[in-house]
Amino acid sequence: MDLKELFFISLGTAVIVYFGGKLLLFSRMLFPKICFPVSKSFFTSMGEWAVVTGASEGIGRAYAFAMAEQGLNVVLMSRTKVKLDQVAKEINDTTGKKVKVIVTDFVTENVFSDIENQLKDLNIGVLVNNVGMLPSMIPCKFLETAELDQTILKVINCNVKTVAKMCKIVLPRMENRRKGVIVNVSSGTASLPFPMYTLYAATKVFVERFSQGLQAEYKSKGIIIQAVAPFGVSTRMTAYQETNMVTLTPEDFVKSSLQYIRAGDKTHGSICHIVMGWLLQIIPLKILYAEPLLYSLQDYVKKKVAQRECSF
Template sequence: MTLWTKNTFSQSRHKHREVKSDIMDLTEPVLICLGAAVAVYYGVKLLLFNRILFPKVWFPLAKTFLTSTGEWAVVTGASEGIGRAYAFALAEQGMSVVIMSRTKVRLDQVAKEIGDKTGQKVKVIVADFTKENVFSEIEDQLRDLDIGVLVNNVGMLPSYVPSRFLECAELEKTITKVINCNVKTLAKMCKIILPGMENRGRGVIVNVSSGVACIPFPLYTLYSASKVFVERFSQGLHAEYRDKGIIIQTVAPFGVSTRMAAYQQTNIVTLSPEDFVKSSLQYLRAGDKTHGSVCHAIMGWLLQSIPLKILHAESMLHNLRDYVKKKTALAASIVASPSATFENGRKK
């Protein structure tokens, strides 16, 4: 080996040691920064979870907050379930309520119950939101009311039993009905009521979505997609009008014991409509989207953390369909029983 070669080799080894030393010197601060980033990330997660655990501490509401927005609250789909519970809760807060649905007999009964229990005024508007032209009459009946709260609750499932898109009965009609009820109604009711809120500089709009909208949800494809619209529309609208003093919020529940959920037995996960609404109202100042309760927020995080390959596996979809079929059949048999009576979605 020549002297020049030996010198070159020595210089190369020396430079290699210097590069290796520089890398070692950088490793420690990189790891420290990475660890700090992870700590901050999970610290923020913990803080957000803490906010969900204690809404009364983080998002306090004055007792007169809702009544300060206006005299009247409007609730769609108010003849039963979550809508009925919202109407009762708002009346108990001192608001007069407009209840809307397609079944007059049920609406009249709910109106009587609210009036008897709370002493508040109740206005009934009969409307089938699956139809095309129902909003001009609604607008006329709401024109002179000081409306502080709107709850867009009305919604429909294409089928109670989960099914593939092309398996849905009367698919063409069903598409139109779902879009009219779940999408068009939301936008139209905001168009009718939001201008008055903007003029007065106050108001609350609650748009009821669904937990199934947080991921692509096979067998509920049309329904979950319509609820994605509810969330995006609400979030965009909130950004546009929050500086006007208006709260616009999506509420995305999972299990609530209603007819749509086959009146499942209430438990820590499946809440009664009354318990869910009471909980969800505590999060009115929590931002443009909430799941409405601690347990449903946890369910949302869990569902989004599971790989879609697992959730979309054929075996999972098959088990989901069988489970809902059994629950729906059981609920139908209970409702059909001559001795069966229900109170707040639960058998007495």
């Protein structure tokens, strides 16, 4: 066997091993209950309280209910007191768990000292950083965003600063107890540079990299830190799209995502979204970035938003 033949055999073997490993890892995602088992007492073993930001509706509300159903008391955080009080009553009536409401607007400055004071006496086992905002309901180019300077500040405060600050508040006591769970909600748009959602997608890339870096730092302390990056979930942010096998209800998505809590530092949260993430990686960017496709997306969202507004 000459050197050239040996090289190609070795290359072929390496490719088979590489893609075989990828296939094996992917196949584990099909069976989360078997591959990443979570005991009934898993979440309560982390602490007495779960803290959920952006908890008044959508994915945040679903996480709050899920944590209460798992046996934790819940701190609900958002800017709308009426909605938070309603969710708190529903959780208490349904599960009997204690609920604490903290009204705060994460787009503003200097809110975290008060939050830290209100959380300091709680044994927090789970933090869900869910709160987030779009620069615009209608996807558009960066310079077309209304009130761009203000919007940049608000989006970064809400989507980036809040994640880092809430982790700073909660992590020290988790580290001392050597246990805890932090779920940082990212977005499928962070899978690749995403025109028309450029600022939003970029902030969600931060959420993923920040989460992955923290997990590397604190995994040895017994703390799970995971970025969850959903694609289609029917919420106000997505103009309440009709649900199907790809677009899930917040409740179905959260139920699925919690099955992957031990699956690593990033997950798309459901098998259909995992497949979508994989497909996005193999579609040529030239196709995804074609202007007709981008403007079709813009028109589609405009219609969906208009339909939602007409229905209210």
